[in-house]
Amino acid sequence: MNLVEQTKNYFHLHLISDSTGETLMAAGRAAAAQFQSAQALEHVYPLIRTRKQLFGVLDAIDGAPGIVLYTIVDPELASFIELRCRDMGLPCVSVLQPVINVFQTYLGAPSRGRVGAQHAMNEDYFRRIDALNFTMDHDDGQLPPDFDEADLVIVGISRTSKTPTSIYLANRGIKTANIPIVYGVPLPERLLTASKPLVVGLIASVDRIAQVRQNRLLGTTTGFQGEQYTDRALIGEELKYARSLCTRHGWPVIDVSRRSIEETAAAILALRTKWR
DSSP states (O other), rough: OOOHHHHHHHEEEEEEESSHHHHHHHHHHHHTTTTTTEEEEEEOOOOOHHHHHHHHHHHHHSSOOEEEEEEOOHHHHHHHHHHHHHHHHOOOSSSSSHHHHHHHHHTOOOOOOTTTTTOOOOOHHHHHHHHHHHHTTGGGGGGGGGGGOOSSEESSTSSSSSSHHHHHHHTTTTTTTEEEEEEOOOOHHHHOOOOOOOOEEEOOOOHHHHHHHHHHHHHHHTTTOHHHOHHHHHHHHHHHHHHHHHHHTTTOOOOOOOOOOHHHHHHHHHHHHHHH
């Protein structure tokens, strides 16, 4: 354990980007998650594209020293960040440059140096917007007549993370519908006859679902009868019914008890690759 970890349980993490900062936040959080002894206090500076903007950012960093990560395409601005961090005695890392260097070496061509190139409003961008609109229109069993237009249909009992998983996948350009499985209630006939989409069932442990449902009840209106909703024996019956439906129709099942939304989505994408 180093001196920083011995003396405090947090550190400042400064993220400087000439675009939205999403890449930096993902990288910074992935790295910070490996260190349980210290909590990262994020300072995000998006759309930094001039030296004047950098002055204010670097002054803020000087007031709260910590680790500096950046994604700045302009080499002059990047050098300025490196120089100032060196003067302040702070660690500073360009998150994208080592990767870009590998691409340049392998491809034998220089990078375009284009700010925010990953956010271009191209065909892929509009495909993702179309998928997101479709997914929002088909949340929780809405608009069942056109299930065959979906790329993916997620089924599962209440509180198995169907909606957030669907939205995450939609942001990857996958048209995703989700349908609740209710004990004893048949699924829509149009789903059973749809030939295009992959259908995936989500399940979780009884304890996990009961816990999530109990938390949901804390925010419901007075008088809501939630005893059956959180009853573990009934949840067990719901899960048994959901598994039987998926087995009957040959749909793969993913247990989300210990999975994040991102991990569930990755498992679904792996299934989708095999299914194709």
